[in-house]
Amino acid sequence: MTSEHRPGQERFVAPLEETPLKAVDSVDTSSPPTSMWSDAWRSLRRNPLFLVSAALILFLILVVAFPSLFTDENPRRCLLSENSLGAPRAGHPFGFDQQGCDVFARVVYGARASVTVGILTTLFVVVIGGILGALAGFYGGLLDAILSRVTDVFFAIPLVLAAIVGLQMLKNIRGDSPGFVLSVLPVILALAAFGWPQVMRIMRGAVLTVKNMEYIDAATSIGATRRRNLVRHVVPNALAPVIVVATVSLGIFIVAESTLSYLGLGLPSRVMSWGNDIAQAQNVVGTAPRVLFYPASALALTVLSFILLGDAVRDALDPKARKR
Amino acid sequence: MSEPLLEIVDLQVAFGPKKKPVTAVRGASLTIYPGQTVAIVGESGSGKSTTAHAVIDLLPGNGRVVGGAIRFEGRDITHVKKDEIIALRGSSIGLVPQDPLSNLNPLWKIGFQIREALVANGVASGAEAKARAAELLTEAGLPDAERRANQYPHEFSGGMRQRALIAMGLAARPKLLIADEPTSALDVTVQKQILDHLDGLTDELGVAVMLITHDLGLAAERADHLVVMYQGRVVESGPALDILQRPEHPYTQRLVSKAPSLASQRLSSERARAEVREQAVQTAGEIAAEVAQSSQELGEGRATVIEASNLTRVFALRGSVPWQSIDFKAVDDVSFSLRRGTTTAIVGESGSGKSTVARMVLGLLPPTSGTVTFDGVDVSTLKGKDLLRLRRQMQPIFQNPYGSLDPMYSIYRTIEEPLRTHKVGTSKEREAKIRDLLDKVALPSSVMRRFPNELSGGQRQRVAIARALALDPEVVICDEAVSALDVLVQAQILELLNDLQAELGLSYLFITHDLAVVRQIADDVLVMQDGKVIEQSSVSEVFDDPRESYTRKLLDAIPGGSITLGA
Numbered sequence: 001m002t003s004e005h006r007p008g009q010e011r012f013v014a015p016l017e018e019t020p021l022k023a024v025d026s027v028d029t030s031s032p033p034t035s036m037w038s039d040a041w042r043s044l045r046r047n048p049l050f051l052v053s054a055a056l057i058l059f060l061i062l063v064v065a066f067p068s069l070f071t072d073e074n075p076r077r078c079l080l081s082e083n084s085l086g087a088p089r090a091g092h093p094f095g096f097d098q099q100g101c102d103v104f105a106r107v108v109y110g111a112r113a114s115v116t117v118g119i120l121t122t123l124f125v126v127v128i129g130g131i132l133g134a135l136a137g138f139y140g141g142l143l144d145a146i147l148s149r150v151t152d153v154f155f156a157i158p159l160v161l162a163a164i165v166g167l168q169m170l171k172n173i174r175g176d177s178p179g180f181v182l183s184v185l186p187v188i189l190a191l192a193a194f195g196w197p198q199v200m201r202i203m204r205g206a207v208l209t210v211k212n213m214e215y216i217d218a219a220t221s222i223g224a225t226r227r228r229n230l231v232r233h234v235v236p237n238a239l240a241p242v243i244v245v246a247t248v249s250l251g252i253f254i255v256a257e258s259t260l261s262y263l264g265l266g267l268p269s270r271v272m273s274w275g276n277d278i279a280q281a282q283n284v285v286g287t288a289p290r291v292l293f294y295p296a297s298a299l300a301l302t303v304l305s306f307i308l309l310g311d312a313v314r315d316a317l318d319p320k321a322r323k324r
Numbered sequence: 325m326s327e328p329l330l331e332i333v334d335l336q337v338a339f340g341p342k343k344k345p346v347t348a349v350r351g352a353s354l355t356i357y358p359g360q361t362v363a364i365v366g367e368s369g370s371g372k373s374t375t376a377h378a379v380i381d382l383l384p385g386n387g388r389v390v391g392g393a394i395r396f397e398g399r400d401i402t403h404v405k406k407d408e409i410i411a412l413r414g415s416s417i418g419l420v421p422q423d424p425l426s427n428l429n430p431l432w433k434i435g436f437q438i439r440e441a442l443v444a445n446g447v448a449s450g451a452e453a454k455a456r457a458a459e460l461l462t463e464a465g466l467p468d469a470e471r472r473a474n475q476y477p478h479e480f481s482g483g484m485r486q487r488a489l490i491a492m493g494l495a496a497r498p499k500l501l502i503a504d505e506p507t508s509a510l511d512v513t514v515q516k517q518i519l520d521h522l523d524g525l526t527d528e529l530g531v532a533v534m535l536i537t538h539d540l541g542l543a544a545e546r547a548d549h550l551v552v553m554y555q556g557r558v559v560e561s562g563p564a565l566d567i568l569q570r571p572e573h574p575y576t577q578r579l580v581s582k583a584p585s586l587a588s589q590r591l592s593s594e595r596a597r598a599e600v601r602e603q604a605v606q607t608a609g610e611i612a613a614e615v616a617q618s619s620q621e622l623g624e625g626r627a628t629v630i631e632a633s634n635l636t637r638v639f640a641l642r643g644s645v646p647w648q649s650i651d652f653k654a655v656d657d658v659s660f661s662l663r664r665g666t667t668t669a670i671v672g673e674s675g676s677g678k679s680t681v682a683r684m685v686l687g688l689l690p691p692t693s694g695t696v697t698f699d700g701v702d703v704s705t706l707k708g709k710d711l712l713r714l715r716r717q718m719q720p721i722f723q724n725p726y727g728s729l730d731p732m733y734s735i736y737r738t739i740e741e742p743l744r745t746h747k748v749g750t751s752k753e754r755e756a757k758i759r760d761l762l763d764k765v766a767l768p769s770s771v772m773r774r775f776p777n778e779l780s781g782g783q784r785q786r787v788a789i790a791r792a793l794a795l796d797p798e799v800v801i802c803d804e805a806v807s808a809l810d811v812l813v814q815a816q817i818l819e820l821l822n823d824l825q826a827e828l829g830l831s832y833l834f835i836t837h838d839l840a841v842v843r844q845i846a847d848d849v850l851v852m853q854d855g856k857v858i859e860q861s862s863v864s865e866v867f868d869d870p871r872e873s874y875t876r877k878l879l880d881a882i883p884g885g886s887i888t889l890g891a
Contacts (some may be wrong), residue, residue: 008328008355009549011562013572019559021574024812025782027768039777214727218791221686222742223715236732 040316050312056305064115067108075105075272085288097277097291098284106277107298113180113273114302117187118254124192125199125253126246132196133203134238138211138230148204155197160259166190167265183271187260191253202245206238213237240317247310251303258299274299327398329532330356330379330500336391337374337383348374348387350556356549358499361526361533363547363564365540365579367810371556372536373422376502379534380417381409397499415445418493418531422505424485428477434461434488435473438495445496457491464491465521483514490522494531501526502534511673511837512881519546519883538810540583541884544568552576582815583884593844594864600826601666601847607829608665611798615699622706622713623699629799629831630662630685630718635694637680654680656855657694660848662799667825667832669846669863671839671878677855678835682803685833686720687711698799716746719792723804725784729776735762735787736772742794761790765820782813789820793828801833806841818844840882843867851875 044050063070073092078101086096094103136147154162170186210216211234219229260266261275269276274295281292335352338345349371356362366372377383379394379401394402396416401409413419421427429437438457442448448456454473461469464487477485486506493501503522507515523546526533537543543550544564551561552575560573571577616625623629635658640649655677662668672678683689685696687703696703698714706714719742722728729738739761743754759769765786776784785805792800802821806814822845824830834846842849842863849866851859851874859872870876 006328006355006357008331008353009357009562011566012558012560014557014559016574019554019557019573019575021578022555024578024816025780027771027779027783214722214724215730217688218720218722218728218788219730219741219745220688221715221718221720222791222795223712223745224741228745233730233732237730 040313044312044316047312047315049308050316053305053308053312056301057309060111060115060302060305063108063111067112070108071102071105073102073105075101075109077101085284085291088290094294095288095290097280097288099280103277103291103294106272107274107294110272110274110277110295111298111302113184113267113271114254114257114275114299116184117191117257117267118250118302118306120184120188121191121195121253121257122246122250124188125195125249126242128192129196129199129201130203130235130239130242133200133205133242134207134230134235136200137204137207137238138226138234144204147200151197151200154194155201157194159191159194160256162194163187163190163256163260164263164265166193167260178268180271183268187257187266190260191256195249195253195256198249199242199245202241203238206241207234210234210237244310244314244317247313248307251306251310254299254303254306326358328355328395329358329360329397330354330534331395332375332379332392333395334392335375335378335389335394337371337378337387338390339385339387341386345390347390348556349378351392352551352553352556352558353392354551354558354561356500356532356534358532359527359530360549361523361535361547362549362551363535363537363543364551364553365537365543366553367538367812369555370553372553373504375553376504376534376536379502380413380419381406382419414441414498415447415496416498416500418496418498418501420486420489420493420501420503420506423509424482424489425477425509427489428485430477433474433476434480438473438488438492441492441495447496456495460491460495461488463525464488464494465517466491482510483518486510486518487521490518490525494525494529497529498531500532500534502536504536505538506535508538512839512883513673513877515542515883516881539883540568540579540811541882545884552579578812582812596822597844597847597863600822603826604829605663605665607827608798608831609829611829612664615798620713622701622710622717626699627664628661629664629699630833631697632661632681632685633659633695633697635659635681635684635696636692637677637684637689638692653855655684655691658850658852658855658857659694660850660857660860662831662833663848664798664831665825665829666847667834667845668848668850669834669836669842670850670852671836671842672852673837673878675854676852678837678852679803681852682720682801682833682835686718686801687714712746716795717797718799718801719795719797720801720803721785721788721792721805724808725781725788726776726808728788729784731776733776734772735774735776735779738776738787739791739794742791746795748795757794758790761793764793764824765790780813782809782817785809785817786820789817789824793824796828797830799831799833801835803835804837805834807836807838814841815844821845839866839878851878 078099080100082100084096084098084100086100088095092102092104094107097103132147136144167186167190170190173182173186216229216233219233257266257273258275258278261273262279264279266275267273277295278292281295285292332352332354335349336347337349338347340346352371352375354362364372364375374383374387378389389402393400396412401412435454435457438460439453442453442456458469458473461472466472466484466487480488507518510518535543535547547564549561550564550567552559552567552573554575560567560571560576567576568580571580612625612627615621615623635655636653637655639652639654641652642649658681660668670678670681680689684691690704698718703714736758739758740754743749743757748754749757758772762769762771767783767786771779779787806817809817818841821832825832832845836842846863849861849863850857851872853874859866859870859875866875867879870879
């Protein structure tokens with residue numbers, strides 16, 4: 001077929017000054033270097049979801065660390081006769097509960113127990129689940145079979161139910177009048193003991209994907225041992241999904257702690273916590289609903305912030321959203 | 325003279341936010357007449373696919389046309405309503421996408437997916453559509469079409485899937501078929517079959533084809549009119565042969581001179597290769613003498629550095645019932661040797677077992693039977709310190725430059741890793757070594773602080789080469805090391821490998837599916853098919869006088885091999 005001189009198909013050569021030739025595959029040295037994490041950070045910084053949740057969480061941490069910055073009231077100074085179910089007034093914006101304690105002060109001071117339980121439980125869960133998941137996924141075979149079945153067994157038990165049983169068994173370590181640490185520790189241990197299966201499964205899945213990547217082969221042919229591969233290459237690359245799950249489950253553990261405290265099994269009533277206060281408030285929910293409302297709202301807001309943070313982090317670490 | 329079917333005039337396409345748009349196409353013009361095949365050639369990022377997708381309004385994400393006009397049969401379709409474009413898709417303009425795997429819905433039968441195309445365009449419905457789907461599959465070159473139409477995509481090979489997609493693209497008898505790199509994911513022999521078939525079919529039906537490809541040889545062989553794109557612009561266009569014989573724009577000249585498939589390349593690359601070999605063998609001889617003296621190094625300094633004898637690898641595949649397994653011989657009785665300072669290439673299509681051989685040589689996979697000896701030492705018996713020594717003297721470069729670098733490691737740490745693993749030098753000495761290595765692979769030392777995701781495929785592959793050379797190995801195993809790269813980058817990496825071989829006296833085992841590349845880098849060739857070595861000789865013998873019909877088939881399938889260039 002001759003198509004030499006059809007209109008629109010004549011021989012055309014672009015003038016060189018309009019299309020300057022660049023060196024083949026030259027390195028772009030203009031942009032600053034970025035790693036996966038700094039990439040993720042950049043996309044997080046622009047995400048309103050992240051900004052809101054991060055601000056809330058920072059505020060919460062401030063409350064936990066320095067409660068006295070936010071209230072001058074002593075939450076333990078309760079005047080049953082004068083203030084029982086007293087209405088809000090100057091200096092006491094949330095009013096008083098049945099015992100005559102300042103509700104605002106109790107919400108502020110109660111944050112410490114809830115957040116401590118949430119963060120420490122998540123830490124334990126990530127360590128236990130992460131290690132078991134990494135071992136199972138990386139070494140496979142019999143070890144994987146055993147660890148995976150054990151995980152399935154733990155996964156099948158409802159978290160709160162299992163924690164109730166666990167707390168009954170841990171009753172003894174508390175003693176009669178435990179301090180803050182001994183009060184919180186059994187709850188953390190009970191929740192961690194049954195909370196890790198989800199992290200284990202996610203870690204195992206991520207490790208299974210990562211261990212087949214070519215850079216693992218490359219490291220092996222450099223002379224890296226299996227253990228070195230696992231620690232240096234596989235685990236760091238498999239961590240992203242675990243971090244996402246951990247952020248979301250932090251909220252879930254705070255809820256679980258409240259549930260346990262509400263049932264009278266979690267933190268002893270001497271320890272101030274949102275769960276305990278909610279449990280106390282149910283007696284008067286008909287007459288003074290605000291006594292229930294404030295600790296419950298604080299709890300909901302905290303959990304929501306962590307879940308939003310988890311969502312934002314997931315978006316940022318999504319490999320599809322990252323530039324190749 | 326007929327009217328143009330498609331006219332693109334000064335097209336501009338931009339991505340990204342309105343305030344800060346990134347222009348992908350900046351002024352592309354081309355014309356396609358009815359029944360004509362026009363090829364758009366360019367490297368990745370040149371805007372060739374974007375141009376094609378703009379025609380049927382399939383720009384990804386927030387891509388949009390910001391200037392110019394697209395006219396189809398004289399009608400401006402640049403800014404028409406969505407439903408008018410939808411009416412055009414399929415019935416007037418068909419598309420054969422690039423990746424046959426991800427473009428078929430794995431949950432539906434092939435026949436159903438073709439029927440969908442027929443029904444959506446109002447061509448046929450019901451039982452008629454069913455019969456028509458089978459006809460279309462037969463037409464696309466699938467034997468036993470009625471049974472095939474009832475199968476799922478996973479039961480099809482890559483080539484068969486691409487045929488099904490061609491059947492779909494042609495289902496409503498469009499006037500224009502856009503084929504976006506239709507065969508780049510396929511083996512060369514399958515590629516040839518499919519393109520031959522597509523040629524015949526579109527000729528018969530009078531369909532115009534817009535062929536998008538990165539391969540100049542392939543474009544010239546299949547198209548009447550060529551459009552060369554570079555950095556979002558058309559830099560040269562005109563009759564295919566004319567452009568190939570007298571490229572005028574420097575970019576086109578570069579493409580023509582680097583295309584490995586074109587016949588003109590043969591002599592010059594053979595001559596250059598002979599020079600490289602001479603120098604490499606000499607340097608390698610000196611290294612061998614040192615190795616023979618040294619007690620630190622593994623081996624005896626033999627002239628044959630790697631010898632594989634009767635390598636066999638059997639994989640157990642899952643049978644029809646869980647307790648059954650079927651033995652599959654991936655590699656069957658393969659023997660070869662690699663002489664010091666030379667390159668032995670293993671050529672074969674996917675599934676031929678060539679990569680399995682590489683993994684066995686590297687000691688990443690134990691052979692079922694047979695042995696690999698490295699300089700007189702049986703690789704499989706090595707343990708501990710000796711194995712570390714072997715790792716040091718034999719290094720791999722893998723195919724996928726996106727997968728072979730740890731994304732969490734900076735370039736500095738990536739190249740430093742082998743030195744750390746083997747506890748070589750102090751951190752000062754290591755840094756000096758890394759700078760030297762980056763220099764060797766022609767990367768600026770400023771990339772040290774960067775991460776793999778910031779580099780292009782070719783740059784990553786250069787980092788992988790630097791990492792492989794960090795321990796001063798004697799042998800480098802290149803497993804499809806250049807096949808994921810654009811032609812020009814590929815030529816650049818091959819040149820680099822050649823220079824390094826001459827300078828350092830390296831020996832390469834070069835695994836590839838592309839015979840065209842072999843000429844530029846290899847001295848001896850093994851052709852593999854179904855796990856067996858079917859031909860084994862020197863490069864010039866294989867190219868000039870192939871003994872096996874399969875080798876001849878592979879040679880014939882190299883696109884553009886038959887085109888003669890003037891002068």
